[in-house]
Amino acid sequence: MSPDLNVDAALDAYRLPLLPAPPRVLQAVADGVAPGEVRAAQDEAVGWLAAERPCPARAVRAPDGRVRVTCCTDLPGVTPAMIDWWFGWHLPSSARYRLWHPAAHVKAVVRDDRSARAQGRERYIGNESYVDEYIGRSLRRLTIAFVEPAAFGFDARASDAVTICANTSDRLLGGQGGSLVHHVVGTPGGAQMRSGFWLGEIRHRVPLIDQGLGGLLNTRAMRRLIVPDRMALDLLQHCGEEMNHLARFLPSLYGAVRGPASP
Template sequence: MGSKITEEEKKLPYAKYFYMDLAEIPKEKLDIWNGGIQDSKEALQIENRNLFLEEEVPGFQVGYCVLENGAGYVANSTYMKDVTPDMLDWWFGWHSVGSDLRYKIWDKEDHYYARADKPEYVMDPRVPCREKTWGVNHSILEDIGMGPDPLKLCFKKPSDLGYDMSKIGTKGCSTMVCAVGEGKAPAVMTHKCRKVDGGIMFESRFWMGYGLKAGKIIKLIPDGEKIPEIFPKSLFGHNIKEFANLAAILPKLYEEEKDNF
């Protein structure tokens, strides 16, 4: 299964990444994925999300659970050797324009396309890379473990999701991207990175069952109901896979394509 490469895509200079084996997922992460949910008391609550931008983030760093209020929660940390914050800012804009192959090479088994609704804004050289996702919606087709499923990721300026902009560019948070996912499994997603020896630590948090209404983050799960455990488990499994692979391909890909929006 997985995505296919078209004849047109085979001619693109980055097609070689499609033919590479996906990077291996660290065994300790697979053990967590297979080992059952974490203690929900050790999760970072969405109300405390600005603590995610600190150098020391409370709670478990890798794993998933169902929160006491019924929402899902996913956390992941990936060491990315030779990757810089600038590369990540570039990546989140670059893969959403041009050929669908850009999204496929991230995870050829599960990614089909990611298409920005404002490609001219994303490709505008006057827009700094870290702002190329702000206010841009990505229409995505991907499979997080339950079959290919379309969703819309509505990327936001961090302050639009209640994040403290003064924390970006600090030791705890070199850069970040955040979005609200709309689809069968709505979620608030935040990725950040911080510099460490030899590269970056790329960290993710997902709060599943939340959305944005009138500028406020709200819980969409009715009180008394819970997200099935398979949802955060599947998202966690997908996340540890796609970011292991991105860590493997990004330094070389950036070197080759950084000027080719």
């Protein structure tokens, strides 16, 4: 019996109560959305997430209405390889997905179940995850389309870091409006996850609608309507909660599924 395929029957040990986000994240949420410059994720993700300094917990809105949310999470006992494994392992199962944020994660379905493939990025890059989750009080039905780190300027060959990159879209509205990057680097005793979300570059999945409404959807007023400040702040708090929660159970789960000798 493969523990990778059958561990769902023993997930109770990893169903932990959710703790509040770290104080620095809660303070950033209380501070509100700050004004600033925001470029496309492809143009600035490396600068924000791969620099020597950790990225701040902050939500920033540009004059044109686009938003960038950044959050830095210390992950004691976690390695970058564990994060790479997690993104490949949890995709096919709602029960696994709910471990990550028991209060907000509802459902996850993957386009291609690649459980028989090698661990890690072989399972998620080029794949799509269809998730239902609460961001704040709003239930979002999202498509997360994972892409190569090179699409955002990161070197996938780096041995000391793992970068998870994806484009996100709203399944109800039919529009792609965001990008996410989690850049994970090793630290003494664990890892640090530097997360960034870029929202407001809106494209509709139907080409004719995109051609007809693309200009309207990407005005300042429409971006603020589609991505209000409350959504950006809720996303910041959500990220602070789920990434800290993940660190609490991931090392033991990884060891149970992969075995103590796994890298």
